Amino acid sequence: MPVFSLVLGFLSAAPLFLAVGVNPILAYRQVLGVFLNVDGLTESFTRGIPLLLASVGLCLPFKMNFWNIGAEGQLFMGAFGATAMVFLLPDSSAFVLLGSMIIAGFIFGGLFGLIPGYLKARLETNEVLTTLMLNFVAILWVDYLVYGPWRDPKGFGFPLTPMFPPNARLPWIPGTRIHTGLIVGLVCAGLVYVFLARTKWGYELKVTGESRLAAKYAGIDYLKLTLLVMFISGGLAGLAGMGLVSGIVLRLRHGISPGYGFSAIIIAWLARLNPLAVVPVSILFGGLLVAGDALQIGLGLAFATSQVFQALILLFVVGAEVLTRYKVALTWE
């Protein structure tokens, strides 16, 4: 069923192509072409890595009905932390530098995620709104750095840091052109899966997601659980940010993430909060991004095309999902 709505959503873009004077068949052929050649696939995987990490992280808070909309901001903070390491330890070995970048990325993202977690657990402050606002604080913070103190003096005034030196770049998986962030991502997906299915915190998440009162009855400490989960979730989004600056873009710049944190929400939701299902979905979305590029270059379409696909697919899936769930109880008034 989800596959069906996926395809439907995809195809519904056809009239749009016509509206801008483009032959939809050509467009679709371009898109399929992305998935059917090695370079396109590789790019899909690469682009999908930050999505994978962030989405996997979101499975945790969503499971307990904690709506973390702040993955984007946590991603930026992770990118910030990783870049800070490059400035701090520029001459270390790749091993040390990359290691510290990974740790910093995770910690900065995680700490940033603790803020809304604490506010909700202690004060019942609405987490949707706090996480949403914090996104922009983080984005602006990075802007400050790349327009200001961290700006590349040889960058013609553009808001970006100098290119990362070789010891700060994530190496590629041997034999491919995908950076090792993919391994990290897959490992994290596995770990989160085990966390959810096998550990006592996974159990606590399930119970809390059912009812906070039931969780209280079971003796679950909501504060501790929220803080733990938001630290991990923010941390994984931070890792996504680290992967972005160290594996793909190779520097920190304005707009380092074009909304990956928001797409991650949708991916997590589409995957029904199953970390393993997140993997293929994020690769798919990565592919859509690549397709967007291809369509831009090949047919002169806006890069926003991939967003359109994303949204249409999502809308159709949401619609189908709710239809099946409420097939019997659909009351109009």
Place this chain on the structure above:
Amino acid sequence: MAFYVSLLAHTVQAGTPLLLGTVGEIYAERSGVLNLGVEGMMAMGALTAFTTSFYTGNIGLALALAMAAGALVSLIHAFLSITMRANQIVSGLAITILGLGLSGFLGKPMIGMIAPHLASFPIPILAEIPIVGPIFFSQDVLVYISIVLALVLWFVLFKTRLGLNARSVGENPAMADSLGLNVYLIRYLCVLLGGVTAGLAGAYLSLLYTPLWIEGMTAGKGWIVIALTIFATWNPLRALLGAYLFGGVIALQFRLQAIGIGTQAPQFLLMLPYLTTIVALVLISVEAVRRRMGVPAALGLPYVRGES
């Protein structure tokens, strides 16, 4: 002196799209529906207005169609959240991505082009008043409309039956239902209002604020609208003040950059709207304040008759 006058005039202009978007979003959220799709609706409004103006030169038509576009997009969100009871966050985000995507996609051919604009429309006599005149009374039509709209919507929300019903539906839908109010219809109407004003706000952006069409017309203003809705504690009058406050921040950082002052850190200024909103959120979480001006109790929760 002239610097300040033009700064304040710019503040009003910067605040207007925020004000327009917020007053509608206030109604949507007051009725209990969280609408995260404002950014997308504004983008669609901007696109529709620009395209209409470009091809027909008729500003009035452009505004009308922009409102219709916003309404149409919000209808999708309303349908998904209210009737289908889907997750309002996911639905809203989908709308934002859709709106942003569509407007970017369909607008591509027009990048860099210029369309007939909203002209400034000084109110006779009033525009002559020193200082206040140029700031408030020498603006374009939409500025005046936005102020009047805020006042009218404030009155409707707090002094009329329509407003009372809308507010009750968002606080205690079960009770409202038992008293005979049509919860679904009221929510639909409020969300549609949100869409209409968002479309209008977007139209303002493309017909006045930016001289030509670029990718990313809305530049996050939709998210500021959501922040402003909270900051104004869901009250259109406070939204009026808040919109100009936030608008002032935008205008100020623009000016400062142009002059060269504080190029060090204009971003911190821009962070203010978001940070102050978070502070406001924490403050209204405190039980005592929550009762008086807190989040509408049923915000974000789909209503199912017979449950609870």
Place this chain on the structure above:
Amino acid sequence: MNGIVKRFPGVVANDHVDFELRAGEVHGLLGENGAGKTTLMNVLYGIHRPDEGEIYIRGEKVSIGSPREAINLGIGMVHQHFKLVEPHTVLENILLGLKEPAFILNLKHAADKVLEISKRYELPIDPRARIWQLSMGERQRVEILKALYRGANILVLDEPTSVLTPPETKELFRFIAQMASEGRSVVFITHKLDEVMAASDRVTVLRAGRNVDTLPRDQLEKTKLASMMVGREVLFTLRKSPVVAGEPVLELNQVTVMGDKGFPAVKNLTLTIRKGEILGVAGIAGNGQRELTEAITGMRPILSGQVRLSGKEIDRESISRRIEEGIAYVPEDRVGVAAPQGLTVAQDLVLRRYREKPFSNGVFLNQREIEGNAETLIREFKIMVSGKDATARTLSGGNLQKLILARELSGKPKLIIAVYPTRGLDVGATEYVRSLLLRQREAGTALLMVSEDLDEILSLSDKIAVMYGGEVVGTFPTSEANVEEIGLMMGGSLRKN
């Protein structure tokens, strides 16, 4: 109202009830929980449709399909749980749902009308005040004003004094008398004997869905009413084996617990339960029993006093700690709290125990142990379910309760708190649950059982405590129990400490 029958799944709430209300009369409706009083009035108010029976208002047969229609007929009802929107003002709440003024709320006009009514009946209120600022007594006044504003001349009050202070109660009855003197009629639902005797012109007693009798004022006698309300002659063969009670397991000393409505729900309560002893807490629901059990189990904080478990003070301990110490809790809310519906049976069977040794080692859960536990318990307690991996949602009420008991009892608790343990269960399940509790008692566990079923209390408990108004108004061994006296205590008319 003639021959009203109202059925709900599993129970006949109103069983051919006749009820007559005269003009200018104050009519008390008396009964225990579940007697059908509120249901009957809800039928009158249009919230429920009767399955059988007819309603006549002033001689004319009517069909009341919704509260709107009831209001149009001049019927107003003030429920136990107020239907007010907290952030709104008094005026806004009163005006909500009315047809006119249709557009602009003429607040001045409405305020004047409200003040006029309020003055006439001496119910002082500030129309511009917001609900959350008001005390419970004031909120009730708003509800009354709401009904009066809509022109009610039949006013139904459901347990009105449960939220009032004594002076406020006096005020309320003065108001009721004033209403009656104007020719309007008032029905008030209560379980309090003193009130009903003092204020009513007539009293109707309902029991188990039936109208026992209606008595006029001059025939009202406390003991008669109490036994009508509570009903049975109690002679039960005690199938209990005599158990010598051991040292105290639970001691509550001067415990005060805050309720949800802003005032203490439990006041300076003292009681003791010993090993191998069942303490039955009797009383009409809403007199502090729930808050008491929540305080003991840790779900609700204590304002003052001490709670000791086997001599150790536990009132500051976390819920998980108390679980560890051996407190088992079978709460009132099975579906939402004690057995979350979305989890599997196996998962629910370790809900409070998942931190314990075989089930978890601190980080990981031992799936095999959990499943083994589930299989054992399903077998032992004969829980009817398709499998240990079935969702809790698929269980029937009786089996869900078995699940909860299985879990709580298998942890070898020191103290079991059971709230309405057999509510809604069929005869077989009820028998089974009761025998389980008795067996625990023989094994030396201390039990606190809250029940609204006097039979159950009388047959299972060693000691009985009757709660009224947040206090224990009588404690005595079951052997000394006198049903009439218990009825009086439940109605607040007798103290026997």
